[in-house]
Amino acid sequence: MTARGSGLAMTESSTRSSLANRRHVLDLDDFTRGEIEEVLQNTEVMKEVLSRDIRKVPTLRGKTIYTLFYEASTRTRASFEQAGKVMSADVINVSAGGSSVEKGESLYDTALTLQAMNADMIIIRHAHPGAPYFLARNLDAPIVNAGDGAHAHPTQALLDMYTMQSHLGRIEGLKVAIVGDILYSRVVRSNLWGLTKMGADVTLCGPPTLMPPDFLKGFPEEHPFAGITIENSVDAAVGGADVVMALRLQVERQRAGHLPSLREYSRMYGVSARRMKLAKPNALVMHPGPMNEGVEIDADVAHGAASVIEEQVTNGVAVRMSLLYSLVDSNGGGT
Amino acid sequence: MTESSSNVVRETPQTSGRQVLDREQMRRALIRIAHEILEGNVREPDIVIVGIHSGGIHLAERTANLIAEFEGTKPPVGQLDIGLYRDDLSRRGRPVMRPTSIPVPIEGRPVVLIDDVLYTGRTVRAAMDALNDFGRPSRVQLAVLIDRGHRELPIRADYVGRNIPTSLDEEVRVNLLETSDEDEVLLLRKRA
Numbered sequence: 001m002t003a004r005g006s007g008l009a010m011t012e013s014s015t016r017s018s019l020a021n022r023r024h025v026l027d028l029d030d031f032t033r034g035e036i037e038e039v040l041q042n043t044e045v046m047k048e049v050l051s052r053d054i055r056k057v058p059t060l061r062g063k064t065i066y067t068l069f070y071e072a073s074t075r076t077r078a079s080f081e082q083a084g085k086v087m088s089a090d091v092i093n094v095s096a097g098g099s100s101v102e103k104g105e106s107l108y109d110t111a112l113t114l115q116a117m118n119a120d121m122i123i124i125r126h127a128h129p130g131a132p133y134f135l136a137r138n139l140d141a142p143i144v145n146a147g148d149g150a151h152a153h154p155t156q157a158l159l160d161m162y163t164m165q166s167h168l169g170r171i172e173g174l175k176v177a178i179v180g181d182i183l184y185s186r187v188v189r190s191n192l193w194g195l196t197k198m199g200a201d202v203t204l205c206g207p208p209t210l211m212p213p214d215f216l217k218g219f220p221e222e223h224p225f226a227g228i229t230i231e232n233s234v235d236a237a238v239g240g241a242d243v244v245m246a247l248r249l250q251v252e253r254q255r256a257g258h259l260p261s262l263r264e265y266s267r268m269y270g271v272s273a274r275r276m277k278l279a280k281p282n283a284l285v286m287h288p289g290p291m292n293e294g295v296e297i298d299a300d301v302a303h304g305a306a307s308v309i310e311e312q313v314t315n316g317v318a319v320r321m322s323l324l325y326s327l328v329d330s331n332g333g334g335t
Numbered sequence: 336m337t338e339s340s341s342n343v344v345r346e347t348p349q350t351s352g353r354q355v356l357d358r359e360q361m362r363r364a365l366i367r368i369a370h371e372i373l374e375g376n377v378r379e380p381d382i383v384i385v386g387i388h389s390g391g392i393h394l395a396e397r398t399a400n401l402i403a404e405f406e407g408t409k410p411p412v413g414q415l416d417i418g419l420y421r422d423d424l425s426r427r428g429r430p431v432m433r434p435t436s437i438p439v440p441i442e443g444r445p446v447v448l449i450d451d452v453l454y455t456g457r458t459v460r461a462a463m464d465a466l467n468d469f470g471r472p473s474r475v476q477l478a479v480l481i482d483r484g485h486r487e488l489p490i491r492a493d494y495v496g497r498n499i500p501t502s503l504d505e506e507v508r509v510n511l512l513e514t515s516d517e518d519e520v521l522l523l524r525k526r527a
Contacts, residue, residue: 038431045432057419
């Protein structure tokens with residue numbers, strides 16, 4: 001709190017934000033553990049706001065947030081939109097279809113247009129890895145990466161970590177098994193940065209054709225991912241796990257020759273009730289969505305008692321509120 | 336989660352200050368406030384006590400316990416973080432938020448807000464906005480341990496432990512046994 005705002009500037013209310021110097025959220029690789037902890041702590045408070053009868057707080061009154069989506073999305077875009085609206089920001093959605101993008105406008109020009117309309121934040125999803133970084137380098141507005149190709153999806157990783165922490169009380173020391181298409185998953189890459197910084201014990205499992213070649217080689221000792229385990233057998237990966245995260249298998253991968261058949265994939269790598277018996281008794285089942293039930297995860301597991309998949313969606317709104325709270329400039333003023 | 340997590344940076348005072356309230360004086364001030372709250376709510380005794388983060392949280396709990404000693408029943412105690420309602424934050428670096436919980440419906444009930452220091456009044460204004468989102472209390476009253484003056488809004492406290500005239504280059508620091516090793520109020524001179 002500011003010295004002027006209350007007489008408490010030197011008491012315990014002086015909990016200065018470790019996110020004070022952060023402008024963008026591009027991936028979790030440049031987040032400190034303290035920053036992640038602060039996002040998760042504020043998320044807890046935002047959950048309370050979402051549980052109220054009247055889900056509206058005035059924090060971002062008069063602020064404009066643009067979502068710029070070049071790829072299809074239901075939950076991520078709706079989640080950002082709801083987060084902004086609960087905090088009283090105006091949220092304007094721009095998607096590639098039906099916008100000047102169809103007329104051939106470049107990413108840079110589109111984003112520049114949004115900035116000229118006084119965007120207080122631009123949230124971008126793009127098929128090309130690095131697109132959010134390009135905007136962050138060239139624009140003044142804060143940029144949030146809502147998924148760039150197979151590279152990163154930091155807000156998903158934050159909501160995954162929040163969900164683990166809220167159920168299991170901690171992240172440090174948890175055994176997290178991530179199963180499926182590791183090669184094309186931006187969710188995995190952001191989760192690896194976040195989970196390793198928070199001290200989780202991560203095991204990745206998937207068909208060798210869907211595992212990044214450098215992951216298979218193993219990481220040098222000084223690499224942040226050096227502690228990650230790569231496992232061929234799902235039974236071994238899931239054994240004793242606190243969290244089992246299934247990843248979406250894009251059905252196109254089979255046509256591209258990565259897999260012999262979806263049925264075989266499901267049998268060998270699907271998260272089933274039988275496999276979940278190998279995990280810890282209170283283990284959580286997670287999935288970033290959208291799910292292919294019967295492929296990477298069985299329907300009875302996806303909707304079973306251990307599943308927190310729907311809760312991940314609710315938590316996603318709270319995590320994004322937490323980021324908006326910390327990153328969108330407030331101009332003072334007001335009353 | 337607690338405030339002891341590693342992301343919390345705490346400012347430490349550069350100077351030691353003049354003590355304006357010691358442990359015994361603070362105890363007596365809170366006893367008097369608790370009695371006055373009871374007297375002020377004779378007609379509607381179903382009060383809800385709400386502490387404002389972070390200085391008011393422990394004072395709210397203590398006041399409720401004193402009321403329980405005098406009356407035999409402890410009023411419900413809530414806590415309010417006003418971070419989402421502030422109007423005076425610097426451009427960036429919003430403070431880490433602390434939990435808000437209002438344990439009972441406040442619609443139609445008298446609410447006593449409690450904070451440690453009343454200064455500009457902006458915190459209290461934000462707290463009233465925050466409270467309104469939980470319902471419409473029959474009355475909202477304000478109790479503070481210290482009123483240091485310099486109001487910027489038309490707000491006054493109903494119950495005051497001690498009025499302490501201050502200048503703008505002074506800080507009022509309230510130490511409580513719950514979070515430090517003494518119950519005391521210090522007046523500190525800000526370093527330029």
